Amino acid sequence: MSKEKDNWPLWEVFIQSKRGLEHKHVGSLHAADPRMAIENARDVYTRRQEGNSIWVVLAEHMHASRPEDAESFYDPADDKVYRHPTFYTMPEGAKYI
Amino acid sequence: MTDQEALHTYALRLADDLLILSHRLGEWCGHGPVLEEDIALTNRALDHLGEARNLLTYAGQVEGKGRDEDDLAYLRKEREYLNVKLVEQENGDYAHTIARSFLFDAYHLPLMEAMLKSKDEQLAAIAGKAVKEATYHLRHSSDWMIRFGDGTDESHQRAQRALNELWTFTGELFVSDEVTSKLVEMGVAPDLGAVKAAFDRTVNEVLAEATLSRPEDGYMATGGRQGMHTERMGFILTEMQYMQRAYPGAEW
Numbered sequence: 001m002s003k004e005k006d007n008w009p010l011w012e013v014f015i016q017s018k019r020g021l022e023h024k025h026v027g028s029l030h031a032a033d034p035r036m037a038i039e040n041a042r043d044v045y046t047r048r049q050e051g052n053s054i055w056v057v058l059a060e061h062m063h064a065s066r067p068e069d070a071e072s073f074y075d076p077a078d079d080k081v082y083r084h085p086t087f088y089t090m091p092e093g094a095k096y097i
Numbered sequence: 098m099t100d101q102e103a104l105h106t107y108a109l110r111l112a113d114d115l116l117i118l119s120h121r122l123g124e125w126c127g128h129g130p131v132l133e134e135d136i137a138l139t140n141r142a143l144d145h146l147g148e149a150r151n152l153l154t155y156a157g158q159v160e161g162k163g164r165d166e167d168d169l170a171y172l173r174k175e176r177e178y179l180n181v182k183l184v185e186q187e188n189g190d191y192a193h194t195i196a197r198s199f200l201f202d203a204y205h206l207p208l209m210e211a212m213l214k215s216k217d218e219q220l221a222a223i224a225g226k227a228v229k230e231a232t233y234h235l236r237h238s239s240d241w242m243i244r245f246g247d248g249t250d251e252s253h254q255r256a257q258r259a260l261n262e263l264w265t266f267t268g269e270l271f272v273s274d275e276v277t278s279k280l281v282e283m284g285v286a287p288d289l290g291a292v293k294a295a296f297d298r299t300v301n302e303v304l305a306e307a308t309l310s311r312p313e314d315g316y317m318a319t320g321g322r323q324g325m326h327t328e329r330m331g332f333i334l335t336e337m338q339y340m341q342r343a344y345p346g347a348e349w
Contacts, residue, residue: 008131029133032244039237040133043140 010059011037013044015051023055031056103279104217105159106179107286109169110276110322112152113180116170117330118201119145120337121188130191137237141198144230151223171341175334176324183266185321185330189259192245192252196259199238199303204270206231207295211287220285239303246307253308260304261312268317270296 008030014023026045031037037056046054065073081087122142129135153166183201188194209231212224245256271293273281280286304311320326340347 030131031133035240036244039240040137042233043137044133047136047140 008032011041011056012059012062013037013041014055014057015041015045016053016055017051019052023053026050028059098275098279100279100283101159101161103276104285105156106276107280108152108156108159108220110179112149112156112169113178114184114201114205115145115149115152117178117180117333118184118198119143119149120333121184121186122194122198124188125194134191138194141234141237144234148223148227148230151226155219155223167341171338175326175330178326178330178334179322179324180326181266181269182318182321182327183263183269185327185333186263186266187329189262190255191241192255193259193262195238195241195245196256196263198234199242200260200263200267200300201270202231202235202238203296203299203303204267204292206235207292207299208287210295211292214284215286216284235299239299242303242309243307246304246309256307257309260309264312264314265316265318267296268314269319269321272319272322274322 009032010028011031012028013026015026016023029037029040029044031040034056038054041054041056045051077083119142122138122145125135125138126142127135129138149170150166153169157164157166157169183197186193186197188197206228209224209227212220213228215221215224242256245252247253271289273289277286277289281288300311318327
């Protein structure tokens, strides 16, 4: 059993707390296949009414940006305040924009 | 036997199956084969315990002697417990634990579904809550029976051995007696014949998919419903009742 168990792949779990809201990453777990992953997610992550929908994704299918790219990725946005809607003043009299 | 006595006995039988199975599953807490299953089993143990509490409380009310759920759960003697022998069997390996739950779930779900129509409002309400939980329990135990049976040679062997060992305890689930016939007549308890038909369907379907063979019906152990238990029951009660016996009335 222990050898088999070590072979179970890792899954990332996303839970939707309410209909209409986004699925949020809540953690990960091991399971042999999608059905088991969803059942395990149900037992591990929804015991306290946290959700009403579960997504699971094989962790190996997740790709992430690299920490060493952070400077070139995110710092350039620092001085571009005009990208925020609050940068612009509302024309007088405009109620809905 | 009065109607009231029959109902009290019947509620206790339902409750004790769940109470004792819950205790057995609770023994896995912290010892599960993987973390996810550890949590799944303790979730299930708590589901069973919650249902048992409702039934014990109701059994106490029907009896009318002022006994509450704790008195009934912790202060009866072995011969006064009315659970089937199936649920008191030891956990064994994981296939054995799963097979025991699978056989119980295959009986419990159709029983609860039929009890939704009980003329006893309290039992119907308890069934209403139990059906959803029992549906998940059966799904979980069926999935594992299939994984074990249709898995490796070793898992197949272990699952088959568990079924062979436990099969002798399945007959008792469907034995009718004075208590059940009286309540079936009153429309309070489901007819066990229909429950048995559903049990057979589930077992046959799941075992076929699991490539496991259904054991032959041979000698069937009975007596649990009358309070005659296997030698394992005393050990369960010793542990389960310890706190209440050592510190009577203790609360926390």
